[in-house]
Amino acid sequence: MTGFGGSGPIPLSGSTETQQAAIIAPSTRAKGAKPEEIYRAWLEIAEHRIGAEQVLVGGYTVQPGEAAAASGGLSSVLAFFDGLAEQLFTRLTDVGELSNYMAGDARRWRELMRAARQRSAAAKDAPRYHQLTRALAVAEFLASEPIANAEREEFALTDIGADLSDDKRSVEVSANFLTRLAAPKATPNIAICLRDANGDVCGERVFAAPLTEAKGECHELFVKTLAAERDIANVEVSLTRRAAG
Incomplete structure (x- = not known):
C-alpha cells in the first residue's frame, strides 16, 4: 500500500522491469x-x-x-x-x-x-x-493493522521511493512522513513488505516512524533498508498500528 493506503507496486530504482498486477477491478456501484x-x-x-x-x-x-x-x-x-x-x-x-x-x-x-x-x-x-x-x-x-480512514487525514507517506540493490536482495525505502494534527498524538508505524515475481512475500518488517508523537504539520524523512529471502519484484509501504519490530 502506498501513500494514503492505495495499493500498487513502487517503481524500483535499479530494476529493469515493473510488474503490474491488479487485485480488483473497482465498480462504480459498490x-x-x-x-x-x-x-x-x-x-x-x-x-x-x-x-x-x-x-x-x-x-x-x-x-x-x-x-x-x-x-x-x-x-x-x-x-x-x-x-x-x-x-x-x-x-x-x-x-x-x-x-x-x-x-x-x-x-x-x-x-x-x-x-x-x-x-x-x-x-x-x-x-x-x-x-x-x-x-x-x-x-x-x-x-497489517492499517490506520483508520479518519487518521488518513492526519498522517501520510508521500514521495515514496525504493532503491533496489544490484543483487535484488535488498532495498532502501525512503519517504516523507507527513502529519496534520490539531493536537498532540502518537504516530503510527511504517510497514514495509517485499514481494517476489510470483507475488509471494519475501521480506517484511514494521519500523517506527521518525516521530513518536507529533502536533501540527510536520515533515520528516524516513529511510530504511530491508533485506529479502528472494529477488525483489515489488515493494509495499503502509502506515500501521502494529508494533515496530
Whole structure:
C-alpha cells in the first residue's frame, strides 16, 4: 500500500522491469458494509472455518484448471475474504476499524493461505488460484493493522521511493512522513513488505516512524533498508498500528 493506503507496486530504482498486477477491478456501484456487520458474518461461518483450516493444514493444493467452488468450508472462507476485496482496497469500508475486530484471525488465515498459494504455483492460471490470491491479499491487509480512514487525514507517506540493490536482495525505502494534527498524538508505524515475481512475500518488517508523537504539520524523512529471502519484484509501504519490530 502506498501513500494514503492505495495499493500498487513502487517503481524500483535499479530494476529493469515493473510488474503490474491488479487485485480488483473497482465498480462504480459498490457499497461498503459496516465493519461490525462484516465481523458478524465472519462469526457466522465459524463451522466452515474449522473445516477449511483442516483442509489447508492438510496440505491442500490448487489443481490446474480448478474452478472457484461455490460450496464447502474452504470455499466459504475464500469467498468471505474475496468478497471484501473491492470495498477494503477502495476504503469503502474502514479497513482500520475492521482490523480492530479481526486482525488476529486475519494473521492466522494469512499464514495458511500463503502456504497454500506457494504450494499451488503450478496452477497459477486456475480460477481457484486467482480467488486464493485475492482472498490472501485481503487477509494480509487486515493483518497489517492499517490506520483508520479518519487518521488518513492526519498522517501520510508521500514521495515514496525504493532503491533496489544490484543483487535484488535488498532495498532502501525512503519517504516523507507527513502529519496534520490539531493536537498532540502518537504516530503510527511504517510497514514495509517485499514481494517476489510470483507475488509471494519475501521480506517484511514494521519500523517506527521518525516521530513518536507529533502536533501540527510536520515533515520528516524516513529511510530504511530491508533485506529479502528472494529477488525483489515489488515493494509495499503502509502506515500501521502494529508494533515496530
